[in-house]
Amino acid sequence: xxxxxxxxxxxxxxxxxxxxxxQRNIKGLEYFGSPAPVLGSTPKDLLCKRGTLNxxxxxxxxxxxxxxPLLMVMATTNRGYIFDLAxxxxxxxxxxxxxxxxxxxxWSPPRPDEKRLRLEDYTLDFLPDCVRRVQEDAGEEEVxxxxxxxxxxxxxxxxxxxxxxxxxxxxCFTTPIDWRHMGLFTKWAHRDFFDVxxxxxxxxxxxxxFIFTSFxxxxxxxxxxxxxKLWENMWNDEFVxxxxxxxxxxxxxxxxxxxxxxxxxxxxxxRNALFGNELTLGGRRADLxxxxxxxxxxxxxxxxxxxxxxxxxxxERAGSTDKQELVFKGGHVSVVAGGNAVKRLWxxxxxxxxxxxx
Amino acid sequence: MAxxxxxxxxxxxxxxxxxxxxxxxxxxxxTMGSDEFSKAINQAMGLSAGMQSSLSEAMGRYxxxxxxxxxxxxxxxxxxxxxxxxxxxxVLTLLQSPADAAKPGGAAATSKPPRTxxxxxxxxxx
Numbered sequence: 028x029x030x031x032x033x034x035x036x037x038x039x040x041x042x043x044x045x046x047x048x049x050q051r052n053i054k055g056l057e058y059f060g061s062p063a064p065v066l067g068s069t070p071k072d073l074l075c076k077r078g079t080l081n082x083x084x085x086x087x088x089x090x091x092x093x094x095x096p097l098l099m100v101m102a103t104t105n106r107g108y109i110f111d112l113a114x115x116x117x118x119x120x121x122x123x124x125x126x127x128x129x130x131x132x133x134w135s136p137p138r139p140d141e142k143r144l145r146l147e148d149y150t151l152d153f154l155p156d157c158v159r160r161v162q163e164d165a166g167e168e169e170v171x172x173x174x175x176x177x178x179x180x181x182x183x184x185x186x187x188x189x190x191x192x193x194x195x196x197x198x199c200f201t202t203p204i205d206w207r208h209m210g211l212f213t214k215w216a217h218r219d220f221f222d223v224x225x226x227x228x229x230x231x232x233x234x235x236x237f238i239f240t241s242f243x244x245x246x247x248x249x250x251x252x253x254x255x256k257l258w259e260n261m262w263n264d265e266f267v268x269x270x271x272x273x274x275x276x277x278x279x280x281x282x283x284x285x286x287x288x289x290x291x292x293x294x295x296x297x298r299n300a301l302f303g304n305e306l307t308l309g310g311r312r313a314d315l316x317x318x319x320x321x322x323x324x325x326x327x328x329x330x331x332x333x334x335x336x337x338x339x340x341x342x343e344r345a346g347s348t349d350k351q352e353l354v355f356k357g358g359h360v361s362v363v364a365g366g367n368a369v370k371r372l373w374x375x376x377x378x379x380x381x382x383x384x385x
Numbered sequence: 386m387a388x389x390x391x392x393x394x395x396x397x398x399x400x401x402x403x404x405x406x407x408x409x410x411x412x413x414x415x416t417m418g419s420d421e422f423s424k425a426i427n428q429a430m431g432l433s434a435g436m437q438s439s440l441s442e443a444m445g446r447y448x449x450x451x452x453x454x455x456x457x458x459x460x461x462x463x464x465x466x467x468x469x470x471x472x473x474x475x476v477l478t479l480l481q482s483p484a485d486a487a488k489p490g491g492a493a494a495t496s497k498p499p500r501t502x503x504x505x506x507x508x509x510x511x
Contacts, residue, residue: 382504
């Protein structure tokens with residue numbers, strides 16, 4: 028490189044940095060004055076509300092639909108709009124355009140009287156009831172179920188308890204099965220230290236702040252680093268928009284029904300009963316070998332909430348002959364939503380599901 | 386050959402932030418992964434839950450002395466109202482169902498696209 032060329036390059040870099048610094052200041056002021064982004068705006072109808080449970084149907088946009096409707100089950104800890112962030116960044120919108128008939132189970136904060144809800148209520152009442160409503164609404168016998176994180180756990184238990192159908196396919200995103208590998212959660216909730224009975228008996232429902240703090244403590248520096256990255260990229264509208272969407276979603280955690288939380292700790296975390304095929308609900312044993320429907324499990328290589336070793340056994344243990352695990356780069360959320368998910372997971376999901384939805 | 390140091394100050398800043406985040410998370414994870422931390426955090430949480438519970442009981446007694454309903458009693462009323470709402474919803478659904486069924490094609494078939502879509506030919510099954 029010549030001396031003149033080097034000087035030109037340096038000059039253009041300085042110019043770009045000065046321009047960005049100006050933009051940062053202008054847009055930084057706009058940032059604090061602008062309203063929060065609108066999330067979850069794809070048109071939908073509420074089919075059923077039962078306390079904490081909400082069943083939505085998204086209005087189809089394609090001229091032709093796949094025969095088998097798709098029921099998405101959101102994690103009980105967070106809001107379902109992670110599937111529908113914004114136009115162009117919405118998994119729901121993508122699936123609708125591809126011709127799927129999409130339903131969503133989303134959760135509201137449980138009411139005080141819902142502290143008594145148990146895993147049995149979710150897997151032997153809520154999910155079967157929603158499947159029945161989807162069957163009626165769609166006019167189809169078979170239904171594909173897609174669960175994310177704890178929504179995946181509920182879907183897996185439902186599938187293991189209802190081997191006779193009518194589930195056509197089971198799709199899971201980052202779903203923990205072997206709870207020995209849940210990292211710091213396993214440590215913090217160890218039976219020698221964690222008195223879950225005292226917590227649940229004292230509080231009823233487990234507060235959202237408790238859930239939020241548990242997630243935050245896994246990566247305590249990440250939020251501060253995120254603020255620094257936001258400032259550095261304040262000139263970039265797309266970055267700011269994306270940051271605000273994910274920031275809002277990640278802080279929008281839900282309380283959990285007390286009895287349900289107690290069961291998660293005692294049955295899944297302490298006894299590891301789902302992994303050991305020893306989870307018994309309503310007198311029925313949830314044996315993963317009972318799952319016969321085609322299974323797809325999308326997991327993240329760098330998932331700090333559900334580490335790969337915790338998620339891996341689903342495909343290994345499901346009794347299905349048609350089963351596949353997809354391992355993506357990224358973390359617990361970025362595997363499902365955001366720029367990487369648009370390029371990586373969504374097309375693979377469509378390719379797998381389309382073949383099995385006719 | 387070693388990478389020459391970047392002359393881009395913004396890139397250096399990004400690297401610095403990324404490295405700081407990684408190091409701090411690793412350090413925190415090591416600390417929080419100890420038995421001592423688990424014990425301490427659970428003791429603090431138990432104390433906080435216990436205090437909240439005691440405060441709630443004391444507040445309940447105070448409100449009773451003022452002849453006012455406690456939070457639990459209000460929640461009980463809310464619970465009964467929700468139960469009534471749910472029953473009304475079920476009645477409404479039952480009332481609407483015959484009307485929907487009377488429409489041509491029934492409720493399930495109202496103005497939905499046909500379920501005839503086939504996946505695009507990708508050459509091989511994924």
